[in-house]
Amino acid sequence: MKHRQTHQKAAVMRIIAGKDRHMSAEDVKTILDQEGESISLATVYRNLNYLCQEGMIRKVTGSDFSFFDGNAVPHDHIRCVCCGRIADLDSYNAEDDQRIAHSSGFVSVHHTTVYEGICEKCQSEEEKRHGTERIKD
Amino acid sequence: MKHRQTHQKAAVMRIIAGKDRHMSAEDVKTILDQEGESISLATVYRNLNYLCQEGMIRKVTGSDFSFFDGNAVPHDHIRCVCCGRIADLDSYNAEDDQRIAHSSGFVSVHHTTVYEGICEKCQSEEEKRHGTERIKD
DNA sequence: GTGCTTGCAAACAATTTGCAGTGTC
DNA sequence: GACACTGCAAATTGTTTGCAAGCAC
Numbered sequence: 001m002k003h004r005q006t007h008q009k010a011a012v013m014r015i016i017a018g019k020d021r022h023m024s025a026e027d028v029k030t031i032l033d034q035e036g037e038s039i040s041l042a043t044v045y046r047n048l049n050y051l052c053q054e055g056m057i058r059k060v061t062g063s064d065f066s067f068f069d070g071n072a073v074p075h076d077h078i079r080c081v082c083c084g085r086i087a088d089l090d091s092y093n094a095e096d097d098q099r100i101a102h103s104s105g106f107v108s109v110h111h112t113t114v115y116e117g118i119c120e121k122c123q124s125e126e127e128k129r130h131g132t133e134r135i136k137d
Numbered sequence: 138m139k140h141r142q143t144h145q146k147a148a149v150m151r152i153i154a155g156k157d158r159h160m161s162a163e164d165v166k167t168i169l170d171q172e173g174e175s176i177s178l179a180t181v182y183r184n185l186n187y188l189c190q191e192g193m194i195r196k197v198t199g200s201d202f203s204f205f206d207g208n209a210v211p212h213d214h215i216r217c218v219c220c221g222r223i224a225d226l227d228s229y230n231a232e233d234d235q236r237i238a239h240s241s242g243f244v245s246v247h248h249t250t251v252y253e254g255i256c257e258k259c260q261s262e263e264e265k266r267h268g269t270e271r272i273k274d
Numbered sequence: 275g276t277g278c279t280t281g282c283a284a285a286c287a288a289t290t291t292g293c294a295g296t297g298t299c
Numbered sequence: 300g301a302c303a304c305t306g307c308a309a310a311t312t313g314t315t316t317g318c319a320a321g322c323a324c
C-alpha cells in the first residue's frame with residue numbers, strides 16, 4: 001500500500017512529530033481546531049497510528065493514562081500521580097534490553113519504563129493544605 | 138469505610154492473589170464460572186480494583202495489553218509481541234527510583250517496566266514458516 | 275438494623291471501522 | 300482514473316456506575 005501526502009497528515013505531523021510533546025489524540029485535535037485547521041478526530045487517530053507505525057512518534061500507555069510522544073528517540077518518562085504531568089527522562093538503558101534478551105531467550109527486545117511519583121509543585125501544594133506535615137511514602 | 142469479607146471477594150482473591158498469574162478480569166470470571174462459582178463481571182472488577190488498592194495485586198497496562206498480576210512484589214515483565222504471553226522477570230531496580238527521585242525532585246517514586254520482544258516459541262514457529270530465514274531486528 | 279456488597283443493565287470513554295464522497299499521484 | 304484518505308456516524312471494547320435487593324457484622 002502506497003502512502004499519500006495529505007493536508008491532514010501534514011497537519012498532525014506538524015503538531016506532534018519531532019516535538020517534546022506528550023498529548024492525547026483529543027489534544028491534537030483541539031490544537032488544530034484552534035489553529036483553524038479542523039480535522040476529524042477519526043483522522044487524527046488514523047494519522048497518529050500511522051506515525052507510530054512509521055516510528056516517527058510513540059504511544060505510551062499506563063494503567064491510568066495514555067499519550068502520544070512526539071519524540072521517538074528511546075527515553076523514559078516520569079509522571080506525577082497527582083496532577084498527571086509528564087516529563088521526559090534521558091535514562092534509557094539499552095544494555096538492559098541485551099541482558100534481558102540473553103537471559104530470557106527473547107529477540108528484538110526493547111522496553112518501556114514509566115516512573116511515577118509526586119512532583120515538586122504538587123508536594124508544595126500538599127504542604128499548603130496540611131501545614132508542615134511531611135508527605136510520606 | 139469498613140471492608141467486609143464476602144464470598145465473592147474471597148473467590149477473586151483465591152484465584153489471583155499471591156499467585157504468579159497474569160490475567161484479565163474476563164479471565165478471572167471464566168475460571169470462576171468453570172469452578173461453578175459464578176460472579177458478576179462488575180463484581181470481579183470491583184474486587185480486582187479493591188485488591189489493587191490494598192496492594193495485594195497489581196495492574197499492568199501497556200499500549201496493546203493489560204492484565205492483573207497476582208504477585209505484588211515489585212518485578213518487571215516481558216511480553217511476546219507475537220503471542221502475547223507474559224513472563225515475570227526478577228529484575229526490579231529500586232535504586233533507579235532513588236536516583237530518579239533525586240534528579241527530578243519527585244517523591245514516592247516507583248516505576249513500571251515492560252520488556253517486549255519475540256519469545257523462543259514464536260521464533261521457531263516463524264522459522265518453520267520462512268525456512269531457515271533468520272529473524273532480524 | 276446499618277450500610278457495605280452484589281447483580282444487572284445502562285452508561286462511559288477511548289478508539290476503531292464501514293461507507294460513500296474527495297483528493298493525490 | 301485508481302485507490303488511498305477523509306468525514307461522519309455507528310460499532311467496539313474494556314470498564315465503571317446507578318440502583319434496588321442481599322448479606323456481613
